[in-house]
Amino acid sequence: MASEAIISAAAEVPAAKALSCPSCGGTLSLKAAGYTVSIACVYCGSILDVANDDVRLITEYHRQAAELEIPLGTRGRLKGVEWEAIGYVERSEGGAYPWSEYLLFNPYHGYRWLITNGRGWSFGEMLTRTPGAGHGSLVLDGHGYAPFFRGGRAQVDYVLGEFYWRVRVGEEVVTDDWVRPGFMLSREQNAQEVSWTVSELLSPREIRGAFGVRPPRKPWPPLPHQPSPYAGDMKKLVWTGVGTALFVFLLLVVMGSGSTLLRGNLPYALDGTSRTATLGPITATRPYQAIAINAHVPQLDNAWVDLDYALVDRKTQASYEAYGLAERYSGRDSDGDWSEGSRSAEVKLAAVPAGTYDLVVDYSAQRWNSGLSANTGFVSALTPDQREISVRVSSGSFFGSNALIALILLFLPLLFFLHRHVKFEQARQDESDVGRTGMARLFTSSDDD
Amino acid sequence: MQTFACPNCGADVSFRSPALPVRICDHCRSMIVRRGDALNALGKAAVLPFDVSPIMIGTRGRFEDRPFEVIGRVRWGWTDGSWNEWLLLFGDGSNAWLGEAMGQYLLLREWPLDRVQTQMIRRLAAGERLPAGTSGELDGRPLTIVDARDATCIAAEGELPYTAPANWTIYSVDLRGTDGSVASLQRDGEQADLYVGRYVSLAELAPTGLRRIEGWQVPTYGQ
Structure with missing residues (x-):
């Protein structure tokens, strides 16, 4: 008897459980058995309840399921882990600003989210702790997040696939978002609970490599958590500039009088x-x-x-x-x-x-x-x-005048990048509920507003 | 480890823990209760519904540098879903629960309820029903109720500190702190038990002997 237990322990268990849709009769493959509570049938869209051992029909639909950019069942590797897209939600703010969320699953790593508004893709994970408060910002793992969207109302417009909670079209939550370059921190609240998600902006290469989708290379206006592509260049230029200026200054000191x-x-x-x-x-x-x-x-x-x-x-x-x-x-x-x-x-x-x-x-x-x-x-x-x-x-x-020309040449591109950076930050922050802050605000002229 | 014959079917049943009173026979699913050397079969446990949990009886890991082995499980259900509670046996004979829900893990140890002074927990223990969102504290740390509902035992396996008959219904309250700390109060009539712990990741537990699920690569954690 004991040997039987050992054999079953060493054996693989199946990854999916088959069940049939009580509405259309289609065969569904339940990927997160034991976790999944609701299924929206991938054939007819009917919403089924699998919280208990039986399959109950909650809402009957007879419609062609939407064609998804990432068909459910697709697997892709992100951040070194393989994920399967098992659920899909379309959400909006009362019909405006639509976005999509794919629920990703790996039995050994749990759930993640893949979020897109058509301009970029983010990889989200639900937090098990609450961010701390900083000066007008939030702090998570030592990183500050600046407020971006406030008091949004996100509703569920469409669902497909399986979910670990009871999904309902029309369900609404209040959302708030904070950002830092490359990351967004989101808070969702309904009558019962508050949940926090941190999502990381994926590079076009990452999302294409994982799930074969091609996001626009340079979305405009920029995404809320998109890092300014000029900030890095600017930083480099500032440091190069400071370094060179110091060097030139040293030259002038050491060799100036000769x-x-x-x-x-x-x-x-x-x-x-x-x-x-x-x-x-x-x-x-x-x-x-x-x-x-x-x-x-x-x-x-x-x-x-x-x-x-x-x-x-x-x-x-x-x-x-x-x-x-x-x-x-x-x-x-x-x-x-x-x-x-x-x-x-x-x-x-x-x-x-x-x-x-x-x-x-x-x-x-x-x-x-x-x-x-x-x-x-x-x-x-x-x-x-x-x-x-x-x-x-x-x-x-050392020719002082030459040094001056060198410095001007050095700082000209810096001015150029600063200009581009400010334009980028202004376009990015103009999407927010908070408005312009920092440099984007500093360089806001009165006719610009 | 002590091995006995199942009073119902005669199959070998072993107790890894010397202290736990209940064992579900792997073969006939009888719930066996031991008192001293006497074993009694108390009805049958339901068959566990299929799930893709990566944990199973025999999985080993470490929590805060102390090795453990998974020796039992209770599966609980409520109107909107179900979850697993895995019983961990540590080297010193103590045990803890590894809660598994929504792909996340909680490690909880029993907490002496008679020493709890704070209002919210005392009221819950005394039989009150408080709604989600109620805030209080325990031992100086803030906790908020995130879920309070009746839960029903669906099935169980392995060794357990109590009998877990199918359709046994308790009042279960989940509380969360801001730093990943958690607490759970389970009340059955007059009897209330409090468990306190925190969220853990599987990687942090560095488990070995995980269940192999077809088509998925079992992660190997540095040992």
């Missing part, structure tokens, strides 16, 4: 005469470097200094030329004191190859012969030897 290769002073007079001076040697050691030549004229006022530079390689006589101008004017008019220009002039030579160079400077200085400035002109008390242009040649200097 290492000084040479300092020299050039005497001048404000007489317009051209002078030539040669400063050297200047040794550039790296294969290529940027060379900056900075001229500073301390006492310059209402005058200018022209500087023609030629950086000449001692070996090859190759010459790199640049032009600099220091000019400074000041005076007084009806608006008061004014000044413009700079006593310094910096020029840059990009990509100078390694070598030993001389800097040949052709320069001249001239007073600004304006009647206005005549009395405020050059202070003649200065001795000629104080009139010197100090020249500094440095290498490796």
